Amino acid sequence: MTATGQFVLTLSCPDRAGIVAAVSNHLAGQGGNILEAQQFGDAETGRFFMRLVFEDTERDLAALEAGFDAFAKQFAMQWTLRDRGQRRRVMLLVSKFDHCLADILYRWRIGELPMDIAGVVANHPRETYRHLDLDGIPFHHLPVDHRSRTDQEAALTRLIDESGTDLVVLARYMQILSNELARKLAGRCINIHHSFLPGFKGARPYHQAHRRGVKLIGATAHFVTAELDEGPIIEQDIERVTHADTPEDLIRIGRDIERRVLARTLRLYLDDRVLLNGAKTVVFHS
Structure with a gap:
């Protein structure tokens, strides 16, 4: 029963x-x-x-x-x-920008995201997030650079396995996963990218968008694959901008888009509404 x-x-x-x-x-x-x-x-x-x-x-x-x-x-x-009563275990990976992490924690604490947080993994120390309520949530500082990447990912993999993590969320985790780890997490690792993919992939997309004079900016949640920012897209949203907006304005506006896109994506995934269809997804909205 x-x-x-x-x-x-x-x-x-x-x-x-x-x-x-x-x-x-x-x-x-x-x-x-x-x-x-x-x-x-x-x-x-x-x-x-x-x-x-x-x-x-x-x-x-x-x-x-x-x-x-x-x-x-x-x-x-x-x-x-x-x-439907079984809660998935979700691990959150984050770098310096913590707005998506803060939003997820808030929505989780008020019951909007029915999941168990297996842990927060950051490549910055705990003091970086001292303004966030992480009470009771396992926190793991795993610094990384080009020399330590292999060891860092080995430690991350152990955490994922030992904690029984079902889903890994890159909540503005500004590190590229290795091909091996991306393949291991196929179908259970989600990234929020701060542009309206397939445009402006890679680093500093808001600066790329500003140089092109775009009138719309957006954010994209997608499954992580070995190909950078090429994984199946789950959810997207946009906001209108103008010629007067600076790159800093785009970053500010983008933070709000990123938060809501990632939150919607998590709700969809946790309710089994996202099905993989090759390089695309089928998303059954309520």
């Missing part, structure tokens, strides 16, 4: 007629009651994506998984099933 009796099923498979009916009938036959359902068929890739929330007060997660596994094989499904 679960605490909530509600479960989230996400799946993707080759598209064909009858998938929605088959999944619905299977769950109904097992005693499940569907509360929410969203689906999308991608004509370009020929794949079908679905997110379902259903209620089952008789069986636990293990029993539901066992019952769905044989059914899913008929459709060559890639699928996940999660008890």
Whole structure:
């Protein structure tokens, strides 16, 4: 018996007629009651994506998984099933700019982000964040430069593994992960980039944007891959700027965009609303 009796099923498979009916009938036959359902068929890739929330007060997660596994094989499904009451463990990585970290901590403390914080990892010392309430949250100072990067990432990897971290969030962590670590965290590492990708990748994007005289700036949350700022995009937002705005003005305006984009992304991910679709994502908004 679960605490909530509600479960989230996400799946993707080759598209064909009858998938929605088959999944619905299977769950109904097992005693499940569907509360929410969203689906999308991608004509370009020929794949079908679905997110379902259903209620089952008789069986636990293990029993539901066992019952769905044989059914899913008929459709060559890639699928996940999660008890909606199960909170994911999230590790937050941060550098000197801490506005995204501060916003996440606030939203977490008021219950807006249903997750457990596995720890905060920073390449700056604890004193840098003395104005933030980190009480009860494990804090790890892992300084890094080009000579110590291998050892630093080895320590970071141990922290991720030992803490049972489900999701790593680069909350303005201004270090590039190695290809090896990016591959290890594939599909469970999110970055907030301070530009409207695919424009202005890499360092100092607001300065790049100012030099080009753009009239819109934005922020992008995406999955981390080995290719810098090329991972599948999850969420974006923009603000209008003018010729009179300086690079410092763009940075100030951008901080607000970054905070809200990352917060929206976390809410979507924690509620199983983000599905990978090759180099893109399918995002089921509420």
